[in-house]
Structures are given as C-alpha cells and as structure tokens.
Amino acid sequence: MTTSSWAVARLLRDRDAALYLTGVVVSGFGTSALWLVSGVWVRDLTGSDGLAALCTAALWAPTLLGPVLGTVADRVRRKPLAIRTNLALALLLLPLWTVHSAASVPLLFAVLLLYGAAGVVEEAAGSALVATAVDPALLGDFNGLRTTAREGMKLVAPLTGAALYTAYGGPGVALLDACTFLLAAGLWVPLRVREERPGPRRASWRRETAEGARLLWSNPVLRPLVRAGGATMCLASLGSSLNYAVVDAVGHSPAYTGVVYAVQGVGSVLVGLVSGPALRRLGERRFAAYGIALTGVAVAGRALDSDVTLLACGLAGGIGLPCVLIAACTAVQREVPAAALGRATATADTLMFTPNVLGLAVGAALVELVDHRLLLPLFGGGLLATAASLAQRNASRTAARSPSDANPA
Numbered sequence: 001m002t003t004s005s006w007a008v009a010r011l012l013r014d015r016d017a018a019l020y021l022t023g024v025v026v027s028g029f030g031t032s033a034l035w036l037v038s039g040v041w042v043r044d045l046t047g048s049d050g051l052a053a054l055c056t057a058a059l060w061a062p063t064l065l066g067p068v069l070g071t072v073a074d075r076v077r078r079k080p081l082a083i084r085t086n087l088a089l090a091l092l093l094l095p096l097w098t099v100h101s102a103a104s105v106p107l108l109f110a111v112l113l114l115y116g117a118a119g120v121v122e123e124a125a126g127s128a129l130v131a132t133a134v135d136p137a138l139l140g141d142f143n144g145l146r147t148t149a150r151e152g153m154k155l156v157a158p159l160t161g162a163a164l165y166t167a168y169g170g171p172g173v174a175l176l177d178a179c180t181f182l183l184a185a186g187l188w189v190p191l192r193v194r195e196e197r198p199g200p201r202r203a204s205w206r207r208e209t210a211e212g213a214r215l216l217w218s219n220p221v222l223r224p225l226v227r228a229g230g231a232t233m234c235l236a237s238l239g240s241s242l243n244y245a246v247v248d249a250v251g252h253s254p255a256y257t258g259v260v261y262a263v264q265g266v267g268s269v270l271v272g273l274v275s276g277p278a279l280r281r282l283g284e285r286r287f288a289a290y291g292i293a294l295t296g297v298a299v300a301g302r303a304l305d306s307d308v309t310l311l312a313c314g315l316a317g318g319i320g321l322p323c324v325l326i327a328a329c330t331a332v333q334r335e336v337p338a339a340a341l342g343r344a345t346a347t348a349d350t351l352m353f354t355p356n357v358l359g360l361a362v363g364a365a366l367v368e369l370v371d372h373r374l375l376l377p378l379f380g381g382g383l384l385a386t387a388a389s390l391a392q393r394n395a396s397r398t399a400a401r402s403p404s405d406a407n408p409a
Helices: 003-013 015-046 049-075 078-092 094-098 102-133 136-168 170-188 205-217 222-240 243-250 254-301 307-335 338-366 372-399
Strands: none
Touching: 003 015, 003 136, 015 049, 015 102, 015 136, 015 170, 049 078, 049 102, 049 205, 049 338, 078 094, 078 102, 078 170, 094 102, 094 170, 102 136, 102 307, 102 338, 136 170, 136 254, 136 307, 205 222, 205 338, 222 254, 222 307, 222 338, 222 372, 243 254, 243 307, 243 372, 254 307, 254 372, 307 338
C-alpha cells in the first residue's frame, strides 16, 4: 500500500474524520446544485443575463466580511455552531418556495446573501473543528480529501440540479439543498470532539477580528502563502474570464466550456488524493509553488488554438490551482492557536478569494479590448513569477537555518 493510500485509509477508518467528511460531501452536493440553478432561475424569471450573473456575486459577497464572521467561530464551541448553522441554512431555504415571478427575485437575492454569510461562518467553524478532530500529521491528507469531495460533487451535482430544475423548478432544488443540510447536521451530531467552552471575552469584537489578521500577517510561514494564494486566485480568474473567447477561437459553442470545467474538476479531484504525501515531501511552500507554476503554464497554453491543448491545460489547471489553497489551509490549521483559528481561517479565505471576484470583473472588461492570445501569456507569466517568488522565499528561509537546526545534537 502506498503512503497516499495508507493515509487515506487511516483517515476513513477514523470515525470522526469519516463523519465530518461525509457531511461535507452531502452539503456540498446541495450547494453545488443550487449555485448553478440560482442563475438559471433568475434568468428564466427576469430574462436578464446581468441579474443572473449577480447570483454568484451575492453568494461570494459575504466573503468580504470573513474576518468579522469568522470571529463568531471563536466565541462559541465549534461543533454546536457547525450543526446549528446547517440547520439554519435548511430553514433559510424554505422561503424560496414562494419565488415564482420576477417580483419575488429580491427575496431570492436576500436568501443568497444570507446563505453566503452562513457558509463563511460554517467554513470557519469546520476548519477549527477539523484541526481538533484530526491527527495533525494527517491534516494535509484531510484537506486534500475535502477538496476531492467538493470538486467531485461539482462534477455530479450540477447535472442533478439541472434535471431537478427542469422537472420541478427552483423550489425543488431548494428543497434538495435543505435536505442535504439537515443530513449533514445529523451526521455531525455524533462527532466526539473535546471542546472547552470559550471563556469570557475581555477584548472588543473589533480587536478580536484584528487579531486574526495580525496572526496571519506576522507569521513568516503564513504571510507568503496567503499572499501567493490571493495573487494566484486573481490571475487565474483573469484567465478564466476569457473562457468563452478561448472556446470560440477553437471553433466550439459556449456550451463547450462545460466540458473544459469538467476536465478541470477531474484534475482537482486527482490532486486532492495526493496532496497529503506531497505536502509531507515538499512542505507547504514548495507544494504551493509547484502548483502555481503548473497553473501558469496552463493559463498561458490556452492561447494556442487547439482542442487537445485546451483540454490538457484544463486538466493541468485543475491539478495546479488547488495546491496553494490546500497548502495555506493546512498551514493555518497548524500554525494558529486553536482559540483564534476561526477568525484566522476566515481572514485567510477573504484575502485569497476576494481577488478572485476582482479578477473576474477586470477580465470581463479586458476581453472586449484586448485579444485573449495576448492576455493569457501575460497572466500565465504573472503566475510563474508568483511561483518563483514563493519558491525563492522558501530557499532563502532554508539557507538561513543554522547548522544546529539541522543537527540539534
């Protein structure tokens, strides 16, 4: 048995890790289905492509408040918070049964905003919970498996959601999503996690929130990883905003982007399975740097008008892009004290994913002004420079160690 399969088997034999991971798979299935259907739903009700695109923006917008929302996860016990958040999300989706016309679309947007905010809180609580429940040596394996599970659901759930939407409309998909949250909450009830009740808070909410950012930015391991993650997500999203132009240049209809996304998802599933051993062998920075470099090659390669190259770059991008996210998440769980892990996780997510939204917006404007064959090599070069900078920092840090670090005796 290889090291990778041994670690995966050990994790899946662990009762608490298996229960938590199953809950992530179940809730992720419903979330992926709703994310796809919400835009189609709004488009059918209003006829507006712009309003349909705003659905994704509404779901992502609460990420901007990550440092504040993540503080919630440090003020209470994480397991009850994760369970109650899933139950609240199930109840939150029930009003969507009343959305049947353009006049009720504002209600849908309000639900999506609250949905996104609750998701930020649940992610912060879950990350802190995992750091408590999983062997620290297997955190990289667990985070990789979580990535595999989520990306795997993105390959299956959209098709299920589309079929359900065709048969029963948006309310049917909302009911499916609510059921997945109820099931996830039930799976997490038996988790055996020892958590002490947080003591009385002496600092203000603002100071506690700022502490999460300080812990990230003052840590020499976390700062470059989070910074590289933000740069990577920005440049990768700039490249993905040109997807329709790339597909058109190859001679396919816009629907072909679904094939490219599916191939990319396969790559993300694969890297999640090997991320644990890779992190142990390479360390967080080198693992992230190699992934960023592969993403840069994939982005630049899409400038070549070839079907084979496009699909190969999709697979390479799917493998490379999650690396920095897995590395940063694992490093945060290992480096940050448990009492501050919720806000630190949410702050790291804000710093890494907010540039993703900005990149999509800027890329959508650039594609109308500049040929994608010029833009893609530029974005790919930026990713390669980011990877080189991260790898150089890692080399400098290694060289700076004294002989006693290598030989404590």
